[in-house]
Amino acid sequence: MSVRSPSVLAVPGRPDPAPGTPARNGFRWILAALCLALAATMALSLLAGSVYLDPHAVYQGLIGSDPDALGHRLVWGLRLPRTLLAVLVGLHLAVSGLILQAVIRNPLGDPGIVGISSGASLLVVTVLLLGDLLNAGLLHNASTEISLAWLPFAALIGGLGAAGLVLGLSWGERVSPVRLALNGVAVGAVLNALVMWVVVVWGGARTEIALIWLAGSLYGRDFEHLLLLLPWTLIGLSAAALLLRPLSLLRFEDETAQSLGLPVRRWRLIALGVAVMLAASATAVAGPVGFVGLVVPHLARRLVGGDMGRLLIVTLLCGALLTLGADIAARTLTVSQELPVGALTSLIGIPIFLLLLQRRTRTHP
Amino acid sequence: MSLHATGLRLAYGQRTIVDIPELHLEPGRITCLVGPNGCGKSTLLKALGGLLRPARGEIRLDARPLADWAPKALARRLASLPQSPSAPDDIRVSQLVGHGRYPHQGLLGGATARDLEVVDWALGATSIGHLRERRFATLSGGERQRVWLAMTLAQQAEILLLDEPTTYMDMGHQVELLELLAELHRRHGRTIVMVLHDLNQASQYADRLLAMRDGRILADGTPDEVVDSALTERLFGLPTERIDREIGGRRVPCCLPLPPARPEPPNPPAHLPAIQRPSANRSATRHLQPQIRNPA
Secondary structure (H helix, E strand, O other), X not given: OOOOOOOOOOOOOOXXXXXXXXXXXXXXXXXXXXXXXXXXXXXXXXXXXXXXXXHHHHHHXXXXXXXXXXXXXXXXXXXXXXXXXXXXXXXXXXXXXHHHHHHOOOOOOOOOOXXXXXXXXXXXXXXXXXXXXXXXXXXXXXXXOOOOOHHHXXXXXXXXXXXXXXXXXXXXXXXXXXXXXXXXXXXXXXXXXXXXXXXXXXXXXXXXXXXXXXXXXXXXXXXXHHHHHHHHHHHHHHHHHHHHHHHHHHOOOXXXXXXXXXXHHHHHHHHHHHHHHHHHHHHHHHOOOOOHXXXXXXXHHHHHOOOHHXXXXXXXXXXXXXXXXXXXXXXXXXXXXXXXXXXXXXXXXXXHHHHXXXXXXXXXX | OOEEEEEEEEEXXXXXXXXXXXXXXXXXXEEEEEOOOOOOHHHHHHHHOOOOOOOEEEEEEOXXXXXXXXXXXXXXXXXXXXXOOOOOOOOEHHHHHHXXXXXXXXXXXXXXXXXXXXXXXXXXXXXXXXXXXXXHHHOOHHHHHHHHHHHHHHXXXXXXXXXXXXXXXXXXXXXXXXXXXXXXXXXXOOEEEEEOOOHHHHHHHOOEEEEEEOOEEEEEEOHHHHOOHHHHHHHXXXXXXXXXXXXXXXXXXXXXXXXXXXXXXXXXXXXXXXXXXXHHHHHHXXXXXXXXXXXX
């Protein structure tokens, strides 16, 4: 009985344009341009670095059989895993930001601001240093290495805890942008202080490693890191795809979403869980890379508007593009020493963050 | 296919908002909730839509308590439109209306031909087909309200619960929307329960009026039966004059406010100095005014 002829009430003489043809074509062009840009940037990432390789050398390195050639070692040992990792880390953080912004209905949703990065950092640093501590204190002869594979889980626990704290403190009628930012800054500061405390007190020989990791860097990452992250990418993106429809509705007020048949609390928790999972796993391998999750979804909305499916695809591509671009800049801008990629993304992100905060507080105090 | 509430008490925290022993809403009728601000009519509507759990008692749809319905199955039967909801910034009208199809969709897969057809119909029915590609944020209040209604219609539920659907609309659009609802009711037998601010509009369109005050139903019946000056005085503290109109073979009451009887102001106590007459005051200060207007 819910199936009724929909044409009965149709108002005659009101021509409806064919559904979204110009918009659809526009979207295809954007998609094509982004894919092309990403491919070009990935190629550039293989060429550029402290040593410039010409395209021929890269090509030879990629398919060549001589494992001792410089090109082969640079491409397979350093640049290819690093490039792919930058792509994955970027898309993790950007998609996480997209989900957070939808769920908390707040343009300041970002894994860094919500506290995921700081919480994840604390646990990761603890786990990194725990290995040394165990070796030194308990097992004098053994070289127990805590497996890298534990890092994402540690990061996940830390991220969930910190995000829970920040969101719990900020949750009112809806999450007010200013309150969220302030709580995020406060919790982040405390957590970062704890991180430093852990590093300084327990750091010992690994202090430097921990510090480099904490700056958010893709330096020295290899295929092991890539394989570590990949399962999380696959799970996270599949979950995000399944989340699209509920996520679309979570952007509305609770009552609106509920009246459309969405169990709001359940889906909100699931969506937050996916966001934390994506951001925390990326943090586990690359360290806290700030502001990608904040900036990219806004950029994507500018490009394609409010459709969640399109937003997800464009966010994913832009996140990869931004992080990879920042990483290329990080290793080519300075000659002797490379910059951490997290520093560059923050450099780009913080002005945009301030702009957004200002604009929001002007319209909704 | 009816909503039935028994022993209903609705509360926010400890504060009871609505207390109704029994309420039965028959299918295929237009019921209007009227009453002063804060009388609990919106709260009652939320509870009827399953958006608010009763503190006591229960509401049943088809003899099954609302809480036992699967959310999507309930949303296919019963569509609620909250009062002036907000939407994400960048969403377009057609996308927003498309969200009304959510209870008919799974988690994956695009919109079906049927979905698109229903969205088209809902856009046409609310006369906003020309706005389909507009960003929601750029619309006027009245246009937004029609978009929300289109979303609710796209749900294709047989029961519509609308909280002040005519808010932000000018008179022309108000009547257009109410006529649309009346037509949905006539042609499709939709059951409509709505909160209306304007008692006269409610009288014109409702089969049944529920007049509420302080969380209780004061009057329940056809507009012709229940609307009179006594009712408006009890609801709003406002005496009115009832004028009957014939609309479509029905007697429709229309209430026009009378100036309330003004109580005589009490005489001032004798020991207080008399208040200076304003006219005397003005003449006394007249010579000062140029100075005030143009300070040197």
